[in-house]
Amino acid sequence: MGALTQADVITILIDILLTYTISLTLRVGLLSIAPVAFQGIGAYAFALLTLKAKMSIPLAVLLAALICLVIAALLSYPLGRVRGLYASIATLAVVVIATGLESGFTFTGGSLGLAGVPHGDTRVALAIIVVIVVAAWFWLDRSELGRRLDAIRLDPSLASTLSINVGLTKAAVLVASNTIAGLVGALYAHSFFFVSPDSFNFFVAVQISAFAIVAGATHWAAPLIAGGVLAVLSAEGQNYANYTAIATGALMVLVLVFSPEGLGGGLRRLTSRWRTSARGLRGKGTAAPPSGTDQAGTLVAVHGVTKSFGGVHALNDITFELPARGVVGIIGPNGSGKSTLLATISGLLEPDSGTVTIGGRELTGHDARTFASAGVTRTFQQPKLILAMKVWENLIVGAREHANAPSVRAVADAVGITDVLDAWPGELPASQTRRIEVARALLREPKVLLMDEPAAGLTEAEARSFSELVTEIGKDRLVILVEHNMNVISAVAGRVIALVEGHLIADDRPEVVQAVPKVRTAYLGIVTEVTS
């Protein structure tokens, strides 16, 4: 191995930083290759500011980074809107557009680029930025913010129901990643006399994203190691550039096939034994602090709600009001609109007409997060837990920390899952995962807890002990329960709402509702035979 030249060292440091910027986007489940475009934007901005505006070097570097920050912020709205693969493609569009503009305009020197950029040794500056980025990432791995980013990557739809602002978080990550890349780009221009569009094109972007994919996003050291090794390889092997490219591409494919979380995933598994344990959780505090709605009045009011899908009325002029405490059951045949009603109350669906009021605030038309912050939390038909996180991590992800927050241990005790806090949710039976979901919901201090068929798939014995839990929970807050199991409904609900074909046909005590002829025929069949 030959000695590395100054230019090699700079290239390696820059590649490591760019690997970090792309890895950061992988952390929230995106694959953004835009950092390479922003490296170019920063580099061109620096070149133009120094050459045309004759600006001093430190000022030009800062201003170039600032320009990138502004452009990144402007782009973050459309980029944050698109999901999954489309987001990667949109960032590819940014790369193609940026290089196209750079080589199209004359003031950027066309395809030849700009030469004579003020030159200096940037090794120290770049090394300092590397240290800062590594330190920030080290902190991220241990913080609540890091866990939120993980939740967004592992299950974005779940993350948003946990009142994590997915769009804003992704946008912020993109802005951070692109701005750092812009700063790096300015230093790149300062290091190498000239800038040209070819240094920031599609092929370069693909190469750096290969580094990032090999590194993965889940360990602070991974981009440093993977980006560093691959960058040294390609710097050392300039005469064999094509062979190193083949090796890089092959490594990238191998990582994707055999270890999709990359080097970081492996490192994290190695260290998880002593890092992720429930032992650090706060042991004191109460399970259910006062929910704040002591008044006896109406908590949830649904007025004249109608919702149709393609001409079919799923809900037809539904009106009811629910108090701040107690358990209310919703029953009805399949397709009668129960799940739609639940989705309307939790803000996942907007009604065609009518209003939904929670705690005196009309929330119709607001998104699920607004409903969540008004105190609405839900559990799902199929328990939604992040399988790559331990139970205790599932419980606290996205939960707000404040002085009066319920203690995780106390809630786990109350719900009966203390023994499995350190287990992986994938290894637990349904009876346990339902309880974990309930615990997670309770930690969000809900005023209204919506449960979608929580007893489905439980044995009758399990269902009975689950009913006791629901009754207990309903003493301090409103629980709305969609359920087929009449035993559970009768045991826990003080009031039952029956829907048939989108119409509310009964709203009364369970035994009264069960006696309504329409309920008997449409729903229960011969009730004694099934539930005896």
Added chain:
Amino acid sequence: MDTFLEQVVNGLGLTGPILLVAMSLLTALAATRVLNVAVGAAYALSAIIAIRAATDLGITGFLLAALLLPIVLLMVMELVALRWQRKRSDDVEIGGFAATLGFSIIITAVAALLTQSQPVELPSDFLRVQQHFRIGGVTIQLLPIIVLVVALVITIVWAWALRHTKSGKQYRALAADHELASTIGIRTGNVALKAWAISGLFVGIATILLLLQSRSSSATAGSDVLLTPFAAVIAGGMGNIRATVLVSFFFGIASSLLVLVTSSAAFQQVLVFAVLFLVLAIRPDGLGGRKQSGRRAY
């Protein structure tokens, strides 16, 4: 006015290649939900080898190399990367896309090794199609029209087959839910491999027709061939054939008309991808795209 018309006709000529490559992308997408970025690199390498074959072996060699190599390359990708990824998880959209990026790096590097990064050209007398005819005041080249017709025929046949044939239904079932498709008895491995082979065949046809037009290739020729069709597929909603065809025509004609405004070719791709970016910003699932989430109605 004449130059305007001429550019529109020119644009129709540009549409053929866009549509051909777009169909190749759509085919792999239809069965496996993977957007294959390596199509560009596969084109570049196949074109380089086809040019060698044309020089050394004549027409048969040229046709065989151009048609078979992309099929083999794409089948290898499916077998090596996607199949294994799918064993781990059903969600291969981003992973598969990234894996084809990796293949794109490898294939481009191999092509660069073969050519020492120099462009290669077809022999000047090899299969020259220079016929043209005039309608009104406009000269129309024959070859671009042939390309467009071939592309349209492939599109129509494929769209019909996807809806009505047994294979088509299997492709769609596979794309919807891989594990379920396997559970009900579909030989998912074979079906996915077949889809990628067909996608490779379309790349092969594109290689022949595009080479006859451009008459040269290089290791990095793939990105020019790939990027506009790629944008058309995404803007069309990743899987919606009708919307993809419309967007392809729009891109072809708009790129051609751009010549009237600016002389720089660099702005063509800026235009295409700016449109794509706008489409995604306004309708995040593309123009013809349905909402990705398989929402239950009730």
Added chain:
Amino acid sequence: MTEQGLVIERLTAGYNRVDVLRGCGLTVGYGEAVSLVGPNGAGKSTLFRVIGGLLSVRSGSLRLDGEDISRGGPNRRARKGIVHVPEGKCVFGNLDVAENLDLGAIALGYDIRQQDLDHVFELFPVLKVKRKQAAGTLSGGEQRMLAIARGLIGRPKFLLLDEPSLGLAPLLVRQLGDACRTLREEGLSIILAEQNLGLVERIGGTAHLMTWGRIDRSTPAASIRSDEQMAKAVLGAELMES
């Protein structure tokens, strides 16, 4: 003398380092109905995934008519006449009902037969009404019926139903039970994993109690509530007292 039907012996299987099935044995002859009951986590779904080919056998044997079928993926099991209707998502939402049914035959390599189609429409009339509708727009219960119908199109020998009553209103559960009974009378073997004892009783046959990855006890389905040990495990102790 050749062995007839599906025979499972000393089967172990599981996920990661955990064995979920621990020496499980089960025999299902042609035209028989077999129900698996028991607590969650006992391994019912896991057993189905193994029989359906979604999960590989670690040890023990899985034979059909004496032939070892423990190797190969789910599509090979389907071709041997074993149709698995999994729990949860079970239809192709973006295809319409008719296409979903078509796939039941296409998947096995032949065209759909009109008589088979008529037969499933007779069992589940709602599917005929909605045959041009995208499967994803059906209600949960209708999707489950569609999945069963799609399985029947392939003329299976064994039908594996994993918690078919999940999310179904009691009336639909009764209809489903009647349909299964009819199918059984026509010679189909049905293997059912179910919490809803009403459905188990309606379909009839034998009920097996599954706990801790093996089968502990078997009774006729009709007497499932009167068998003390079985009822204790499934219904819980309290109900016995009352």
